[in-house]
Amino acid sequence: TDAPRPDDSNVIYFGPGIHKVEDLKVYSGKIVYIAGGAVVYGQIMPGNRGGSVFSLMGSNIVLRGRGIIDGSLCPSHTRSLITVNGTNVLLEGVILRDSSAWTVPIQSSEQVSVKNIKIFGVRANSDGIDICNSRKVDISNCYLRTMDDLVVVKTIKKSGDEARDIEVKKCVLWNELAHALSIGAELRENVAHVHFSDCDVIHDKGREWLLRVYHCDAADISDVTFDHIRIEESKWLISLWIGNAIWSKDEERGHIEDITFRNIRAAGP
Numbered sequence: 654t655d656a657p658r659p660d661d662s663n664v665i666y667f668g669p670g671i672h673k674v675e676d677l678k679v680y681s682g683k684i685v686y687i688a689g690g691a692v693v694y695g696q697i698m699p700g701n702r703g704g705s706v707f708s709l710m711g712s713n714i715v716l717r718g719r720g721i722i723d724g725s726l727c728p729s730h731t732r733s734l735i736t737v738n739g740t741n742v743l744l745e746g747v748i749l750r751d752s753s754a755w756t757v758p759i760q761s762s763e764q765v766s767v768k769n770i771k772i773f774g775v776r777a778n779s780d781g782i783d784i785c786n787s788r789k790v791d792i793s794n795c796y797l798r799t800m801d802d803l804v805v806v807k808t809i810k811k812s813g814d815e816a817r818d819i820e821v822k823k824c825v826l827w828n829e830l831a832h833a834l835s836i837g838a839e840l841r842e843n844v845a846h847v848h849f850s851d852c853d854v855i856h857d858k859g860r861e862w863l864l865r866v867y868h869c870d871a872a873d874i875s876d877v878t879f880d881h882i883r884i885e886e887s888k889w890l891i892s893l894w895i896g897n898a899i900w901s902k903d904e905e906r907g908h909i910e911d912i913t914f915r916n917i918r919a920a921g922p
Contacts (some may be wrong), residue, residue, distance in 0.1 A: 656718075657686050667691040667720060676704045676732075681711030681739075687747050691720030695727050695734060695753075705736035705758075717745035727753040729776050737762050745769055755780040756799065761814050762787040767795060774799030777830075783807060786814035786842060793820070798827035804849075805835045808842035808872055811902075819847045828857040834882070836874055837867030838900040840907065844872060850880040854887065862892035866912060869896060871903035878913045886921040 659666040663683055669690030675698055679685055685707065687693055695706030706722060722734050734752045735744065737759040745768045749756050756772050756779060759765050765787065772781045772795070781797040784790050784806045797803045803826050808816050826833045834849045849864075857863050864879050884890070891914060895906050 656688065657684055667693050674706050675701070676708065677706065678708045678710055679714055679716070682713050685716040687718035687720035687722065689719035691718070693720065693722045695722070695724045695732055697727050697731055702731050705733040707735045709735065709737045709739055709742055712740040714739055715743045715745070716747065717743065718747050721748045721750055723750045724752040725750070729753050730778060733758055736760065737765055740764055742766070743768070749773070751775050752779045754778055755783045757781065758783045758785060759787050759790060760785045761810070761812070763789050765790045767792045769794045771795070772797045772799060774801065776800055780805060784816060784819055785809050786812060786816055788815065788817050790819045792824065793822050795824045797824065798829065800830050802831045802835060803828055803833045805832060805837070806844055806847055807837065807839045808844060809839045811841045813842065815843045815845065816847070817845045821848070822850045822852065824852045826852060826854045828854060828859045828863060830859050831861045832859070832865050832867070833857065833863045834879065835865040835867060836877060837865070838869050838898060839902070840868050840870045840872040840874060841903060842872055844874045844877075846876045848878045848880065849882065850878070852882050854882065854884040856885065857887045859888060862889040863887050864890065864914070864917070865892045865894070866909050867892070867894055868907055868909055869898035869901040870907060871905045872907045874907065874909045875911045877911070878915065879917060880913070881916045882918070884917070884919040884921070887919050890919055
């Protein structure tokens, strides 16, 4: 619906068929459209590692469509599928498959909306959506099944950028290894006003706690709500934890306060 015209100068258009992209940087005012029937494979040329298949850098950027972005050609731990580093960014509709690293890192960004994307991550460290040092982020109506964290909030950088005003709602989650909905582990700047609501965890096979604040650095974590979460299966349900861990970089440990768990239903064993 409302697909952009392929000949629009502001549109980067991938039509039905097979495409290969190494590291496409998308700047302010651009729309990336991946049409139904399109499969965009990320690739890495010899001697080039790291980065992202799509790097959204700037303001007023859209990446949407009904096609697939696939990371299976990239060696493990080399390349994310979509990295967001900007303001007023929309991701909508696409299928993201087999990332070799975090699938969608949102870094030092503001006013980011992620709607109706489907993420399948089959390798270690293929987190779903990592919200890092970012503000005013809205995640809704997504399906995530990965081999690491599904939706997680972090403040990795000691940069003065807090993470705050984050909404995650109406998502369906299949947790294979780590956390389904969580704050942490890397928390070096404050985190506040994070709300997870109206989500369904349909499977949890993980070794970690399903709903968690996992704190091993010096920040203050406050006003976090887990509300109306329906869980069909859970091995480890809820954890609030402060301590030293392999992820710790700060010498001191921080604080956790004002965390609410409301209307949590765990129906399985």
